[in-house]
Structures are given as C-alpha cells and as structure tokens.
Amino acid sequence: MSDNIKNLLEKQRDYFSKGETKNITFRLNALKILKAAIKEKEKDIMDALHKDLNKAPFEAYATEVGFIYNELNDAIKNIRKWSKVKRVRTPVTQFKSTSYIVSEPYGNVLIMSPWNYPFQLTIAPLIGAIAGGNCAVVKPSAYSPCTSSVINRIISSCFDKEYIAVIEGGREANQELLHEKFDYIFFTGSVGVGKTVMEAASKNLTPVTLELGGKSPCIVDKDVNIDITARRIVWGKTINSGQTCVAPDYIYVHKDVKDDLLSAMKKYIIEFYGEQPCKNPDFPRIVNGKHFKRLIGLIDNEKVYTGGDFDESNLKISPTILENVVWEDPVMQEEIFGPILPILTFSELNEVISAVNSRPKPLALYLFTKNREVEEKIINSISFGGGCINDTIVHLATSYMPFGGVGESGMGSYHSKWSFDTFTHKKSIMKKLFSIDIKLRYPPYKDKLGVLKRIMK
Numbered sequence: 001m002s003d004n005i006k007n008l009l010e011k012q013r014d015y016f017s018k019g020e021t022k023n024i025t026f027r028l029n030a031l032k033i034l035k036a037a038i039k040e041k042e043k044d045i046m047d048a049l050h051k052d053l054n055k056a057p058f059e060a061y062a063t064e065v066g067f068i069y070n071e072l073n074d075a076i077k078n079i080r081k082w083s084k085v086k087r088v089r090t091p092v093t094q095f096k097s098t099s100y101i102v103s104e105p106y107g108n109v110l111i112m113s114p115w116n117y118p119f120q121l122t123i124a125p126l127i128g129a130i131a132g133g134n135c136a137v138v139k140p141s142a143y144s145p146c147t148s149s150v151i152n153r154i155i156s157s158c159f160d161k162e163y164i165a166v167i168e169g170g171r172e173a174n175q176e177l178l179h180e181k182f183d184y185i186f187f188t189g190s191v192g193v194g195k196t197v198m199e200a201a202s203k204n205l206t207p208v209t210l211e212l213g214g215k216s217p218c219i220v221d222k223d224v225n226i227d228i229t230a231r232r233i234v235w236g237k238t239i240n241s242g243q244t245c246v247a248p249d250y251i252y253v254h255k256d257v258k259d260d261l262l263s264a265m266k267k268y269i270i271e272f273y274g275e276q277p278c279k280n281p282d283f284p285r286i287v288n289g290k291h292f293k294r295l296i297g298l299i300d301n302e303k304v305y306t307g308g309d310f311d312e313s314n315l316k317i318s319p320t321i322l323e324n325v326v327w328e329d330p331v332m333q334e335e336i337f338g339p340i341l342p343i344l345t346f347s348e349l350n351e352v353i354s355a356v357n358s359r360p361k362p363l364a365l366y367l368f369t370k371n372r373e374v375e376e377k378i379i380n381s382i383s384f385g386g387g388c389i390n391d392t393i394v395h396l397a398t399s400y401m402p403f404g405g406v407g408e409s410g411m412g413s414y415h416s417k418w419s420f421d422t423f424t425h426k427k428s429i430m431k432k433l434f435s436i437d438i439k440l441r442y443p444p445y446k447d448k449l450g451v452l453k454r455i456m457k
Helices: 002-017 024-040 042-053 057-083 120-132 145-158 171-178 191-202 226-242 258-273 289-296 349-357 372-381 417-422 449-456
Strands: 086-088 097-105 108-112 135-139 164-166 184-188 208-211 217-220 250-254 304-306 320-322 340-346 364-368 386-389 424-432
Touching (some): 002 135, 024 120, 024 145, 108 120, 171 191, 184 191, 226 340, 258 304, 258 340, 340 349, 417 424
Parallel strands (some): 320 340
16 A cells, blocks of 8 residues: 555645645635535435444434534635735834735645544545645544545545545554655544654654544533533533543532532433433444443443443443542543543532643533633633533534644644634745835944834834
8 A cells, every 4th residue: 555655645746736726716616516525425424424333313414414514615605715815014124015924735735534523523624625725635534434435435526536535444554644744734533643643743844733632521610500501411421422522521510519410410311312322223332342342441330320331232331420430540541432421529619620730631621600700710720622611512513713622632723714724834925125225224233223223112
C-alpha cells in the first residue's frame, strides 16, 4: 500500500498545483455534488450506522446525517463571504498603505476520523477542507467498516482521487499515512493516538488539529430542577450508548440532592429504554468486543445503583449508575466512553473546582444550577473545551460557535466558519504606494528618535 499512497499524494500535489481547487465556484460545486450524493445514499448511510453501532434511525439522522446537512447548507450559503479578501486597518506608521488578509488553502490535507460518529466526524471536517480549497485524503475508522465503505463509495462517486481520496484499513494504513508529508492533519480520536499523530506531524512541522476527549464532568448544584436535570443528563450519557467524546463522564452532585437525582435518573433510564435496555432494539451497542470487555471491567457490582447488566452476544451494556465512587476507583482513571456513569458528591463548590483543575482539562463541562454566581464561578475557575449550562451535548449542535478542546482534550476547533478557518492559512498582505516614501525609517537616524516616539507613543 505504501507505494500506492505515495503515488496518490504525488497526483494530489500535482492537481493542487494547477490551482483548480482555489476557484470559489469549483469549491461551491464540489459541496453541492457532495450534498446530492449524500441525499442519494442516505438510506445506505443509515443502514451502515445501524450495522456498525445499532443506531436507531432517529438517533442516526439527528447526530450524523442531519448534522452534516446543516454543515453543508451553511458552507454552501456562506463560502463566498468566508473566502473574500478581508481589508483591515493599517497603522499610521505605515502611511500610505493598504492591508488585507487572504485565506489560502494549505494544500494536501489528511483527515483521520473515529468510529463513534463515523459519518459525521469524517464528513464535517471534509466540508471545511473542500470549502478551504484543499485536496484531501480521508482515513475513516476500521472499527466502523460498513460506514467507512459507504463513505468511500460516496466520495469516489463524486470526486477523482487526485482531488479527494478515501483510504480504508486499520493501524497499518494509519502508520503509512503518517509517514507521509501532508500540509495539514486533522485527527479525531483518543488522546493516546493523538500524541502519535502529533509526533509524526512534528517531523515535517505539519500543523494539526486534534479533537480528542477526556473525562468531562457534569456538576449538579443543589439549586436545580431535578426532573429536567435528570432527563437531560440521561439523554446526554446514553446517546450512542455513551460512546461520545463530549458525554458526561461523571457527575459531581451536591450531597443534598444526590438521592433525588439518582432516583430521577433511574426513572428516565427506564422511560427511555425500558426495564431491560439490552433488549431494546433502539439502544446502541458497544462497537466491538475489546471495548465491551474494557467497559465491563469498570463496573464495580458493589457500587451499582441501577443497571450493571449486559449481553455479550449483542455487545450491549445497560445504562449503569455507580454511587459512592472515589477518584481512586478504576472507573475514574480513564475516559469511560460507554454507558457507565459514576457519581461523586460535594458539599462546597471549591471541592469540585479543585478536583477538576488538578486533572487534565476536559473537552466538555456541564453545570446544572439556577444560581448565577455558581455559574460564573465555574466558568471562570475551570478551563475546558466547551459545554452547557443546564443541558448536555447540545453546545456542539450549532453553526454559531466553534467546537474543540484545550490542553489534553485537544487543540484547534471547527464547525461551520471555524472549519473553513481551520483548513485555510491567513496570509497577511500590506500594499505600499510608490508615490510617497517617508524617510524617517531609513538611516542615518541622528535626531529621528524623538519624532518616532511622538508617533508611536
């Protein structure tokens, strides 16, 4: 495969050098072609998501296909505006000049996507790459083979490989791709693999966006609507069976409302998925046996408040709440990435702030409170990628805000205009006139310092 990848990249570099992808009309048409192909293959996409992860049609459309339609529509509507040369002010010291910023494509980019939202997390960054005027190599996950295959068929039906190509395969394909030189790498996945990607990119000083994860806390103050809080937490934790990078990883709940919250969450688990979630056809499964066994190993039966049952034959684990959890427990040592929700309690808000800040910065943070002072204190005291007040997950379902991590939860951001910005270099240009040439800057300097200070003070 190595020679094939090298040949592919050479063809893409040659194609990019011709300048066709820089044409805004070309980019706009490419986005429209992609949207039409997705519409044509929508049923195949939904079927593939069901085969890979047992996603129910509603969930698959809401979190994957519909999300992509929104991204495409926004890019198609705004690409000409995003791509315009931006005039900016020029300091008086550079009189007489004009200054502007050009958004230019990086060139040949690599997009590596994960298995948990295999369609959305592949196509969303690709939209940014196309809008930015790049050529792209797309590497979907081998853990979601049905969806990866559909993505390959869609892209190959739309575009020549010299423009956009899909490389399927597992770890060997990833390693071969990372040995090659790209102009930009966009990676979504685990922290461990993210470090490998960044190490490989550093050898060529290749810029990267890393969309990772971590243990995202959900803080529940004593001043809340318990019923709505429980419903929104259960929804956010169980969507895709907890296999979501921004899922609430654990709950920090005030001791005064802990029992009420747990009781309400148990009620909503049953309301959403029945008494036996493992038998519910709409409840997603764990992606494979390896992750299933890892998750089962995190369940301490002595701490199970509700759930704890599983069905290895169909790789399903019931939504499981663990109480009386401490930081030393195995379930608190890694990102869970499954339908297991540990509960910790607090008395004073500073306990939570200190505990969260002593650990890697989370990708998301969720706070439930009616108290504005509590809200401001948490937001101003804890660093995290993004989050919600009185809800979970939904902060990423908007085209008006960027999505991304900070610290060990990632670097860079995307979605809508921020995807375009991610895949373009901002080239700064200052244009001077020949008609005026102020000699202050030229030697000999003699008594010019006083004049300079008056101008630049």
